[in-house]
Amino acid sequence: MVEGTEPMSERERILGRIREALKGRAPLPGHHGEVVENFAGPERETFSQWLPAVGNTKKAKFEAFAKASADLKTDFRHVADEATMIRELRSVAKEEGWIKVASHHTDLTDMACGKLGLPTLWTDGGYDVNEMESCDVGISVCDALVAQTGTIVLTSRTGGGRALSVLPPHHVVLAHSKQMVRDLPAAFALLKERFGDGFPSMMTLITGPSRTGDIERILVLGAHGPKKLTVLCHD
């Protein structure tokens, strides 16, 4: 069944049924059962106006991100410069007693991990999964921070692969304040602009540490992914 021409014909059969079914016209939602001719799709420019409001100044964006982070239990620290960021990273490392870290090569992570001076597993070019599982933290950069929701955007190409940000028990994101975007529509516009001619195989929006409410709807952090999420952002 899997090989050969059979799946092709199943494709044609399904598409044929769809085309046949669509000959009858359905009413447009919110139009009291009316069929609207030549409906050209939603007005996507308006989406921002319905979503939760965020100011457009740098201050407003950082306040929104900080508030969302507090709700989500993300440890968010906005610091003056790179040197302060490294100091913060080292103090987190000490507090948490990291022995081994995992990261990927970028100018920023190279420098930061160098300053930590701990054994480091680099994901670039492949790595051993069991070894990553034994790391105390995954340190990555990101593509954007979203003020509206306290979200981190990263991809398999730019964020050290698929597992780095989800397998170790702690995920630390190193970011620059220029990466802060206002809302979700802006984040998707940025992804399209950056990767439009060749998307990575995975893009993810991370909002807070891993969580579950599956037991009596009581919130527990660290279900399968990281129990802790730290975002260090410098100006």
Add this chain to the structure above:
Amino acid sequence: MSSPVSQFKTDATAKAGDLRHRGLIQTALRKYEIVRDVRKGAFQDWEQARQSAAETKFFAINHLDTHLVEFAEKLEARGTKVHWASTASQAREIIGGIIKQKQAKSVVKSKAMTAEEIHLNPALEKLGFEVVESDLGEYIVQLREEAPYHIVFPAMHLTRAEISDLFHNKLGSPETHSPEELTMIARDALREKYITADIGITGANFAIAETGMISVTENEGNARLSAALPKTMISLLGIEKVLPKLEDLALFLPMLATAGAGQQITCYNTMYGGPRQADECDGPEEYHVVLLDNRRTELLADPEQRDALHCIRCGACLNVCPIFRNVGGHTYGTTYSGPIGSVITPHLRGLQDWKHLSNSSSLCGACTETCPVKIDLHHHLLHNRRNASAGKPSVLERLAYRIYAIAVNTPGFWGLGKRIGRLAYPFARFFSGTIYDPARAWTKTRDLPPMPGQSFKEWWKERNR
């Protein structure tokens, strides 16, 4: 096996009287209502957001053929194998075939209602593969060998004590009533599975036509691990999941989270568009996407109810439904329960066998009002009722209405009935609800309202005197 309708009646009666069940569901859903309202309130305009979401899905579904072709071609361009399955058994064969070909031993799966719909796990187990559910709630119900209770909260019908007992019996873990500790027991048990699994299976919340990606929404990180570590990844999704453009997610992700769980946005929203690429360091070597019809095209062919395919499976209509809250998720005996389940199951599994679900509704409209994509749910319940009785009319019901029509159109007849009613009422009270009562099905749980001493007509006459 009993028929769906008699199973429904028996289970509904039992569950409606089960106070423990009621307490559990009411507490959980009250918590949900509070956070949902806060999140909805944060939107600048929730109603306009609903209209935009409804229009987006309308456009996606009413051009489903072009969107699916675009979706598949973009995926294939990045090295994904796209499979098309008309029926549940074809989908099971395709997935079973891939696993066999890979000579895989173990499979780790993240929550996918579509997989429940085609009964994937039992089929794979029959072929000799171990399938582990990785979502905590799904893992719990899998250990209990039962179906998910709710499409979003699979284990909401269980207390932590029950879960503790379950883990103790099945995993040998120490008893604990702490949700944290219970979660950690599952986390540890499943870690090993991710690392050793050969195959990862996921569902999808959305399929982005423009970029050829699926989008998976989850809180736990289990889907992300299932998509990162195993060598082969398979995603199973219904053909109705499409969204035309990538930026549509900017609206749908927060709406799904708000309506479904009262979250601003779910913890992980991840888009997958292919296997590991040349410039990437990890991810599956092979990626398969299975597109499932399974009678969705029949629903598509009904323009009146086509919007039921706009459903994003947020579960909001279940949460607000007074029927769901009384009879519980398992009583429906379907993969999709609550109002949306009552609307679509007759299309997916046969109208005459499943029409009772459309009848068991108070038609209060709470579902329609809450649905983030504005599906006209309670009217569709009426449409199903109409179609069911047109397809298989009840002779007795017709006769009863014919007699009633004569009675109400003949003043003498009506007056006589009124007088008999008044005389008979004192005696009827003794029979009402007993086995001698022909209307027992109705009266056994309801009081017979007293006959008023004066009718409206008599009152009107007196007033004008």
